[in-house]
Amino acid sequence: MAMLIATWKHCVYVFATGLEDEVDTFQEEHERERHRGKRRDGERAKKKKRGNGEGRKRASRAGREEEKLQARREKKGRRKKSSSDQQAEGREGDEADQPTTKSSKAAKTRKNVKNEKTRKVEKEEKEDEADDEERNRKRKKKHGSNKKEENVEDGNTHTVKEKAGEVKKKKHKKVVETSSEKETSEEEDNEEEDSEEKEVRPETLTPEELETLKEAVDERKKLIQGLRGKPWAMKKKLVTLRESQEFVEKYEGALGKGKGRKLYAYKIMMTKKWMKFKRDFENFKTACIPWEMKIKEIESHFGSSVASYFIFLRWMYGINMILFCLTFGLVMVPEALMGRPYGTIPRKTVPRAEAPSAMDFAVLWDFGGYAQYSVLFYGYYNNQRAIGWLKFRMPLSYFLVGVGTVAYSYMVVIRTMARNANESGVGDDNSFNFSWKMFTSWDYLIGNPETADNKFASITTIFKEAILEEQESRKDDNIHLTRFLRVLANFLVLCCLAGSGYLIYFVVRRSQKFALDGLENHTWWERNEVNMVMSLLGMFCPMLFDVISALENYHPRVALQWQLGRIFALFLGNLYTFIIALMDEINLKREEENIVKFNITTWEASLYNISASENSTSPPVTIQPADVPRGPCWETMVGQEFVRLIISDTMTTYITLLIGDFLRAVLVRFLNYCWCWDLEAGFPSYSEFDVSGNVLGLIFNQGMIWMGAFYAPCLPALNLLRLHVSMVFKASGSNNFYMAMLLVILFLSTLPAIYTIVTIPPSFDCGPFSGKKRMFDVIQETLESDFPAWFSKVFSSASNPGLVLPFILLMVLAIYYLQSTSKSYKEANVDLKKKLQTQNEENKKKNKLAALKAQMDLEEARKAASPSAEHQKNNNASPDQEADEEEDRDRSQRMYRSKNRRSPPPHRHDGQLPATRAPVPRNYPHGNQGFAGYLPSFPRENEARMHRVPSLQRH
């Protein structure tokens, strides 16, 4: 009660000081709307259920009264807003009946207020405080306004006139209202009823009422769900949503009776909790995806194409993670834990010659010395069949992991490709070029003003280029020059490719010479020549290609494809030159191995001779494992080469990043203030993130990993490290195209690895397969010794050509079948698309026809209706309504109304008022005059018109 008084006082104060400042804010508007809803309900309820029950009657009265109050408030507000144009209109007719209506209304209001107050007191405890306060304020305002209005009437005829205008408006509105009351099918109808029932306590309701309440709640819920699809203005949607949510919140728990009610409330609460939990869980899941938030941030800064690179990177990281887990868990850790320790056998020891330099700092990037004789490389592993107490089959595991990584990679890549294929392939790119650009250019994920500026500029240039291109294609002159230039460009690129290939070959041969001389005699530069040259070429040649491709004058998309193709060719060429050189080296090593083998036999023989000659009974001479001569382990050499390649590649990447991007950016930013031209917009500018180039780099990097992983189990781990660092460092879509590239690279990189595994016999004294003829013999060995006899028999019989060939045939057939079905599906898809299009067009035509017809009908109807309009004027607003309708440009609405012309027009949503509504008073200036006993209603609609009228008259 104290609160009530306080608010009362406050309100009185407000009215005393600044009535004119009747708040026009947004919130006020909302509030008003809410009241209006109630008011309307009240009226409807009154008409419908007159004498239904005490509570209801009271409610309805309250509603009516509220409505009046509302009208008055609005009037006041509008007085200020609406200019004198309205006065001009209203001045004529209403001066006479204004005072009477006013006074009667005022009296009524006062009575109502009393009523309401009593009711209020009754209910006070039950209703929650916020509601209470709101109502109080309303009431207070009403009082204030009454007083004020009377004052005004006494003193100022001008305002009276003004008010008259208002009244007229209101009358008009009222008319609309009454007509709309009759039809009950509209959904808002229900809605409003519900909100009326809000006034009534749930406990006092009869079962039927409860039923209606429940229905209302359901209705609201439905409304909330379907709100997104409603063709309303956002503002209205928000308002409706909030209202409905409040309503549901309030009355959901109140439904049901006694025990059931509690259960119901409990249930509701639990569902809410569950929903919240689910949402939290979703959030948690998102938080669990690594770098998700970072990528989102990048996306907002640099657009989705850059983000797609990072998503690709993350995907790659995931694959490498699994490869790493495989090799680490099944090969490296068992060997380190259960295999023989370092220094027990020659292959696990640093040879005497290398021992002094085995701990040099250079080991970190050369991977010689202790790093070479560790689990990181092939040569360290022993050919012992089973190790440790677990009887872990090390060679078998090594082989299977090697095969498994490749198989897993194939599987993942192909699966991703298939998934992407489903997503893409909608529509053709070439038609509707400008429409595509127009409507799809903007990247809605951009959240940074600077990036938005950049995007804006780039879209502008894209448009300019597209227009230029269109003009060019229309012109179509000098095709010979273009052709010549294209041929020239390709020639230049080929020269470049050949040059880079030759340079790499030359360097690799030279490095072999160095290796024969002994690496120690040469500088670091010379030792790392191969990797350096490869990385540098891989970095600079694409730039040159880019420059050359400016000659060709291709469409940017085509140009990008060419560019990617060229870079691909370059990388592949470089990689294969490297591999060919490696093969040469492998052959050299194998020759060396033969010599060493021979030497070892002589060495052993001499050892035996010595021991035999000295003393036949003495224990055999113990030789340090470091002193035992050993063959050049070519597998380790290959692994080392790949590791070095990766390392130098990473280094060059970071150096380029540092110089090319970071230093450049620093230079541009800080030198810009004292330079003679604009560095940012002009020549050096900031470097852009080249998505395609970076993705290609990533793909080739992965290819190298796949190639070398068999001989250096540490490679996935290294790559993991590299990717991780680049993830963090580069904070400055896995397209199917890239995926296809990845697949090709996967194939091309596994090819040499498989070739070496299958054709070249393993070294005799290092690695898990030493002593075997071929590496895959390990499987046969396992089959023979670890599985029962029948299994190997079955296996051998299954692997005979008689069975394998039919199987392969079957597979080919299946592939062929699947391919043809997919093709037919694609065709069916295209057909359906066409069908849809034609249907669309037909529908459009039909709609147009229907609209025309409706318009004709409407015209006729109007002609028929206009004489009767004058007639009906006093009790019905149909002419007005129809006038409104005519102005309404919304075709569907018009159609609808033309059908129901005679029946009251549909109740319109306030917010949906068509913007094209013309000034009604102009068309029917006499239509609203001389109404008595109006009930002000639809203030919002009125208001909308009020706003419109001045502006129109000004024109």
Next chain:
Amino acid sequence: MVSPAIALAFIPLLLTVLIRCRFYFVLFYRAVLVRIWRDCVTGLSREERAYQYVLTHATPGDPDSILDAFDVWCSKMEFISTIGPKKGKVLDRMLMEQSPLTVLELGSHCGYTTVRIARSLPLGARLYSVEMDQRNAAIAEKIIRLAGFDDDTVELIVNPSDEVIPRLRSEYGLERLDFVFMDHWKKCYLPDLQMLEGTGLLGKGSMIVADNVLFPGAPKFLRYIRKSGLYEWKVHRATLEYSRGIRDGMAELVFQGIK
């Protein structure tokens, strides 16, 4: 020692840089090297040479012919930073649309732009041209008179722009500037613009055109107009005068007044 193979690997980079920046190299050659050489050979300044050429190759009293002669000299013989024919056309169009009565030009250099503006002015309009350098101003004066514009149409003010602008109202009796063209020191764009705002000579609808906002470029100026909200602005993108490959822009600002 670095091995030769690694050095060879840098060739693509070198080529790329060469091809990418070829226009800048050409510009450097024409604007700096040729200028120094000619200065030594003839003993005249660049502007004087240009004036000599114009005097001998153009019809006096005909602004078009003078402009043509300038264009030929700038594209064939040496390089002088004027507005150039392409951006000049844009400027002409803006002047035609605006038909300003009071025009202020900051930086007349040797008078090319002054002639260009003066020839498309409506009758009774007056152009104030500000030049800091005495020798350039003398040449500009000659060129303007050669083109047939008298003191009533074009008034040349030999003073730095930051001294002239505050005195425009008091000494030259200006009330409002309809059109301002800026082509002087790029660093002065922003302070001069702010000074113009301060004098209150800019009215609603006054147009300000600034040349070379991208190359050599006036980044601070662009940043300021983007943020200030006093202007409706756009940048006409074009290439640098007498050069094909260097992107440049001309900013067009329309003063909206303080809202």
